[in-house]
Amino acid sequence: MTRTLRAVDAREPGAVLDALRVALEGGPAVAPRTDDRVPADLPGLVPQAVSLVVETSGSSGRPKRVALSSDAVLAGAAAADGALAGPGQWVLALPAHYVAGLNVLVRSLASGTEPALLTPGHFDVAGFVAAAGRLEHPVRYSSLVPAQLSTALDAADEDAGVADVLRRFDALLVGGQATPGPLVERARRLGVTVVRTYGSSETSGGCVYDGVPVGRTRVEVVDGQVELSGPSLAEGYLDDPERTAAAFVTRDGLRWYRTGDAGTVSPGGVLTVSGRLDDVIVSGGEKVSLGVVERVVREQPGLADAVVVRAAHARWGEVPVVVTDTAPPAPSAADDLAALRSAVVAAAGRAAAPDRIVRVDAVPVLASGKPDRVALTRLVAGLAAS
Structure with a gap:
């Protein structure tokens, strides 16, 4: 058995609320969208059990449509x-x-x-x-x-x-x-x-x-x-x-x-999450979790929304790089990076020290609102090559 899938513009939260009410009562399933465009590949019918379809993206950037009952x-x-x-x-x-x-x-x-x-x-x-x-x-x-x-x-x-x-x-x-x-x-x-x-x-x-x-x-x-x-x-x-x-x-x-x-x-x-399994790099022969580095970085003043990505390095193989859209709090960029490296090394070891801080006008995000790490990794790589 199937039911109709209805795209709803999420810029109108009240419309999503009304559509969800109907879906939970057995009516058409809801696919909230960030605009009023209906993708050509969005199916018109879904299994009867499905009432909500949430589009999201993983670390690879490939879109996923999560079917929820x-x-x-x-x-x-x-x-x-x-x-x-x-x-x-x-x-x-x-x-x-x-x-x-x-x-x-x-x-x-x-x-x-x-x-x-x-x-x-x-x-x-x-x-x-x-x-x-x-x-x-x-x-x-x-x-x-x-x-x-x-x-x-x-x-x-x-x-x-x-x-x-x-x-x-x-x-x-x-x-x-x-x-x-x-x-x-x-x-x-x-x-x-x-x-x-x-x-x-x-x-x-x-x-x-x-x-x-x-x-x-x-x-x-x-x-x-x-x-x-x-x-x-x-x-x-x-x-x-x-x-x-x-x-x-x-x-x-x-x-x-x-x-x-x-x-x-x-x-x-009690669960403790340390980061993504796919965010581990090898820097100078040592494994470094970018998630751990990012957690430490975000605890520093002015870096609560910073993102840590990988970058190639001629000597170390790969290194962590911090990307942020905030202005440096320290008098100089060098002092800012030195203080950050010190904090990260104290918490995660010398190999985890960020190689540099890249400042951007705005951190790109996916439709889910999460940082677009693929785009940021490419951005950092492009800056190194230029």
Whole structure:
């Protein structure tokens, strides 16, 4: 059996919310788009189980269409409620084609509450505060990316009223990229409840909160790779059986999603993700995880959104290179790089020291909002060749 697949312009979050409501009731499935163009290869029909198709991109840049069922996204919503303060009302501050933004809408529908919708585009703290003022439910949530949280905290430092609004949320979920520890600590010192989430479109969004699986989610590390299981897993990738077979496996009667992330699970069951398995370089004969380097770099002043990519090097083979769109905080570029290298070496070893800092007007991003690492790697390579 099949059902119709309907493309919806995510620049109109209210339209996505209405379409999701219909889809979860058994109507046409929803494919949120960043524009009003319907791709020629978007199928008109999908399996009956599929209610939501999220387009995303992996590290290779190849687009993926993640097929999610109503049961999966609603299981994710129920797990979130159980891990937080129960059903509540949400502020949508993320694009409605991101899985985290879609989660806000699904959880609102599951809770029977009306979300406060921000106008898509540049994150505006005043708009966020105004949206929070429209919430009527005693339990309040929002989902942010680290850059938005950092901007909100900057405003809270200047305006006690903003700080009060942030503290009023029962939880601000932060995910979508590695969240610097100092940023979380800064929020918590202010009395803001921040929950770090881990998950992806393939798991209906965040399913691990502060390292702990929520609901019926299970986590295992197999050959160094993080694998996730539970009722919120996607059906697979739409019309892509090879990629589906590679990413989703069955073991001991359970279906698992192979995340491609490296990590460990403590004896107490807390997950720590150390980076992507495909981001390891060999520099001077030593293995270096670019994810580890990036995490340290993002903890330095002014580099919370920096991206670390690989670059060829005549002596060392490959080296880490930092790309950022922020101005240098140090008096000189040389001092800036020296301080950064010192911090990285202290945390990750000499081979991990960044070779250089490349400053750009804007870091390119994929449709998912994640940094376009393929484009940045090519950019860095082009600069070296010129």
